[in-house]
Amino acid sequence: MQFVAEGASLETTGDLEGAQRAFTEAARLDSAFPPAQAGLARVGDAINERNFQQAMSRALQAFSEGRLSSAGQNLQQARRIRPNDPAVLDLQQQVARLQTSSQLEKLRLEATTLEQQERWPKALETCKKALSLDPLAAFAVGCRERVSERIELDRRLKALLANPDRLFEEAPLKEARQLLTHASAITPRGPQLAGQIDRMALLITEAEAEVEVVLLSDEQTDVAIYHVGKFGRFLEKSLILGTGNYTAIGTRPGFRDVRQTLKVRPGSGKMVFTLRCEEPI
Numbered sequence: 001m002q003f004v005a006e007g008a009s010l011e012t013t014g015d016l017e018g019a020q021r022a023f024t025e026a027a028r029l030d031s032a033f034p035p036a037q038a039g040l041a042r043v044g045d046a047i048n049e050r051n052f053q054q055a056m057s058r059a060l061q062a063f064s065e066g067r068l069s070s071a072g073q074n075l076q077q078a079r080r081i082r083p084n085d086p087a088v089l090d091l092q093q094q095v096a097r098l099q100t101s102s103q104l105e106k107l108r109l110e111a112t113t114l115e116q117q118e119r120w121p122k123a124l125e126t127c128k129k130a131l132s133l134d135p136l137a138a139f140a141v142g143c144r145e146r147v148s149e150r151i152e153l154d155r156r157l158k159a160l161l162a163n164p165d166r167l168f169e170e171a172p173l174k175e176a177r178q179l180l181t182h183a184s185a186i187t188p189r190g191p192q193l194a195g196q197i198d199r200m201a202l203l204i205t206e207a208e209a210e211v212e213v214v215l216l217s218d219e220q221t222d223v224a225i226y227h228v229g230k231f232g233r234f235l236e237k238s239l240i241l242g243t244g245n246y247t248a249i250g251t252r253p254g255f256r257d258v259r260q261t262l263k264v265r266p267g268s269g270k271m272v273f274t275l276r277c278e279e280p281i
Contacts, residue, residue, distance in 0.1 A: 001026075004035045011043055016050065019043045052081045059091060068102070071095050100133055108139045115143075118192040120151045153183060157196045160203075167207040168244040168265075176204055206243065209266040213239045216274040221250040223275050225262070252277035 007022030020043045026036035059074035072095050079088050107130040114123035124147045130140035156179055166172040180200050183193060215237045217223055223237075224230040226247045231237055246262040255277035262273050 003029070004033075004039060007036075007039050007043070011039070011046075016043055016047050020047065048081050052078050052085075055081070056087065056091075063091065063095060063098075068095055068099050072099075103133055104130055104137055104140075107133075111139070111143050111147075115147065115150075116190065118150075118154075118190040120147050120154060123147045124151060153179070153186075154193075154196075157183065157200065161196065161199055164203050167203050168263075170244075173204070173207050176200060176207075180204060206266045209243050210240050211243060211264050211266055212270045213241050213262065213264060214270060214272045215239065215248070216272060216276075217250070218276045218278075221252045221255075221258075221275060221277045224249050224251075248273070248275050250275045250277050255280055 003022045003026035007019040007026065010016075010019035010022060020040065023036050023039035023043060026033060027040060030036065055074045055078035059071045059078060062068070062071035062074060071091070075088055075092050075095065078085070079092070082088060107126055111123050111126040111130070114120075114126060124144065127140045127143035127147060130137050131144065134140070156175075160166060160172065160176050160179065167176050180197065183189075183197050183200070186193065189197070215223060215231070215234070217234055217237075219233050219235050222230070222232055223234070226249070228239075228241070228246060241262075241264050243264050243266050246264060248260045248262050250258040250260075256279040258275060258277050260273065260275055262271075264271060
């Protein structure tokens with residue numbers, strides 16, 4: 001009875017923890033004593049109510065100040081006391097939406113920076129992270145499409161620039177012209193793309209150049225160049241050919257045919273090739 005009276009007095013003054021200790025001592029002496037059990041239940045409910053209200057107050061204050069992590073931590077404390085409280089669930093949803101919005105904005109800025117730096121694979125990775133948070137995020141949808149196209153363009157440009165001799169063939173040269181047109185239409189363009197455009201334009205100009213070619217023979221060999229023409233027999237013949245690879249054939253009765261690839265390239269001045277059938281059959 002002494003502990004119960006003490007607990008009731010402390011409860012009245014607002015010392016809930018002290019009251020709880022007193023009622024606990026009474027229940028320890030007699031676990032079935034109704035005033036002790038009633039006091040413990042009442043004080044326990046009061047402590048939970050106080051802790052709930054304090055946690056919600058801290059959560060609301062943190063939320064209003066934009067401290068979302070702190071708001072989330074206090075909401076977790078409140079939810080442990082009242083798991084299904086509508087106010088807790090509603091504020092948790094608001095915090096989650098703001099956290100997602102904040103993360104999306106951070107990813108948007110990161111993706112923009114990576115695009116400006118022409119770091120396309122990393123930019124695509126960032127866009128995909130944003131889409132995992134919100135599949136309908138407009139900036140991420142546009143980013144994924146735009147960056148995917150730039151990755152493919154960069155891949156094709158690098159492949160041709162790494163093998164410039166391919167441009168002396170018609171199909172790769174046609175592809176290079178199309179890529180140059182497409183790349184030149186992109187704005188804004190970074191220094192990496194600008195450099196690729198300049199190099200590709202130079203290679204195409206070289207691939208489309210015409211070169212003076214001199215063929216030397218022996219007036220005994222019939223000379224022909226595939227897709228160019230038949231030139232018969234001569235000692236020396238001058239031609240103007242576009243850059244590229246040409247197959248020249250020499251034939252002479254009683255002698256083995258000769259075949260030679262004429263690699264006509266710009267920048268080397270007049271090019272001289274010799275074609276004679278000299279091996280008897």
